[in-house]
Amino acid sequence: EVQLVESGGGLVQPGGSLRLSCAASGFPLGIYAMSWVRQAPGKGLEWVSRISGGGSTSYADSVKGRFIISRDNVKNTLYLQMNSLKPEDTAVYYCDRNGERGQGTQVTVSS
DSSP states (O other): OOOEEEOEEEETTOOEEEEEEEESSSOOOOGGGGEEEEEEETTEEEEEEEEEEHHHHHTTTTTTTTTEEETTTTEEEEEEEOSSOOOGGOEEEEEEEEEEEEOOOOEEEEO
């Protein structure tokens, strides 16, 4: 059974940092393309970042230069390092494998 469990969200001030984690089970995360997506209040899902099975990374323009996606194949965990956070980054963040997502983790950026 595929399971994705996100964690690491919280309340942070503008300019701060958070690292999100997504613990995967039921499949070897390292051979799949994985994404982070987010949903802000009252808005639809927005793609944030992707890492391919080969390790290539890509980012939405809104987070490029501030967020870093990575994974630990031994721990079977996906990460999203978020720096220089802005209020507009406030959202529920999900890791995503081909439309399969976990329960999400809330990130709130506010002073």
